[in-house]
Amino acid sequence: MSVTSLISLKIHHDLINQDGADVIQGLNQVPKKLPPKYFYDHRGSELFEQICELPEYYPTRTEALILKKCADEIAQITGVCELVELGSGSSTKTLFLLDAYQKIAKYCQYIPIDVSGGILKSTVLNLKQKYPTFSINGLIATYEQALVKLESTFAYRRMIFFLGSSLGNFEPQDCHAFLKQISRTLQIGDYFLLGIDLQKPKEILEPAYNDSQGVTAAFNLNMLSHLNWRFQGNFDIDLFTHQAIYNQADSQIEMYLHCQQKHWVNLEILDLKVAFEAGESILTEISRKFDLANMQKQLDMQGLKTVKTWTDPQQWFGLILCQR
Numbered sequence: 001m002s003v004t005s006l007i008s009l010k011i012h013h014d015l016i017n018q019d020g021a022d023v024i025q026g027l028n029q030v031p032k033k034l035p036p037k038y039f040y041d042h043r044g045s046e047l048f049e050q051i052c053e054l055p056e057y058y059p060t061r062t063e064a065l066i067l068k069k070c071a072d073e074i075a076q077i078t079g080v081c082e083l084v085e086l087g088s089g090s091s092t093k094t095l096f097l098l099d100a101y102q103k104i105a106k107y108c109q110y111i112p113i114d115v116s117g118g119i120l121k122s123t124v125l126n127l128k129q130k131y132p133t134f135s136i137n138g139l140i141a142t143y144e145q146a147l148v149k150l151e152s153t154f155a156y157r158r159m160i161f162f163l164g165s166s167l168g169n170f171e172p173q174d175c176h177a178f179l180k181q182i183s184r185t186l187q188i189g190d191y192f193l194l195g196i197d198l199q200k201p202k203e204i205l206e207p208a209y210n211d212s213q214g215v216t217a218a219f220n221l222n223m224l225s226h227l228n229w230r231f232q233g234n235f236d237i238d239l240f241t242h243q244a245i246y247n248q249a250d251s252q253i254e255m256y257l258h259c260q261q262k263h264w265v266n267l268e269i270l271d272l273k274v275a276f277e278a279g280e281s282i283l284t285e286i287s288r289k290f291d292l293a294n295m296q297k298q299l300d301m302q303g304l305k306t307v308k309t310w311t312d313p314q315q316w317f318g319l320i321l322c323q324r
């Protein structure tokens, strides 16, 4: 039997025709910055999977522990619904939820959404074998594209989930707009499950983003390799170094690529030529660390009422189930 015939993957058209306007804008501004979504080409997604296994990187395993503990309860509360995951990656932690829903219903629909097509394809293939009675439809799209699409598709009861503290990548204003968009995408009675990394000492945070094996450094630098193949660029990754610092005032990790010498970079497809000075940096990611009660208030302001929250014994990570 051909397994590929079972695959169900949709590609958002704009993703293929990605115009890179955000890259042009980010590299033309001072200080320079690039959107974190460009981490996730195939190699970047593989490196992220490796990050999740690092001893210093506590978020994934902490969230997995919480999910393992509360998945059955979540399924009990929501009942059968269409499960939509934003930024699903390898869907590893999602297995706890899918197992829980399998206990309450034979049939269930799961829609994993990610910008990284290769990862999504293998994930959907594996899941179809593991959950043969479930309907699993992958969507290759950015969050924005996915939410626009979801807004126009009907589901009897839906739960959108956004795990791993990916919300932390948004600046406060974009975070606000994003949560508003989530709320708009949900019908009254629908659910939103959010996983957020909580505030904790710098001594724990900084090593999580500066691991001793250099995987995070490789992940950060890979963004430039991605831009090279995607936009016919000539970034020399040997001219850049990785750094992650915790900005206490803004409660956020900031990841930078520091340029070691003065040079020019071309991105042919974008018709872009950028000057780099020695010592100049590109901000590639912010990873905000949240306060659970504050987040509940923020969600509430968007009409998303907390049903229940869960944390780990150290209160390092939080999970919020809310309902519109």
Ligand code: AVJ
Pocket (backbone or CB within 6 Å): 051, 059, 164, 165, 166, 168, 169, 208, 209, 216, 285, 286, 287
């Ligand atoms: C996927 C955005 C949640 O911010 O911790 C991990 C990405 N960057 N190591 C995070 C990441 C560096 C991760 N998120």
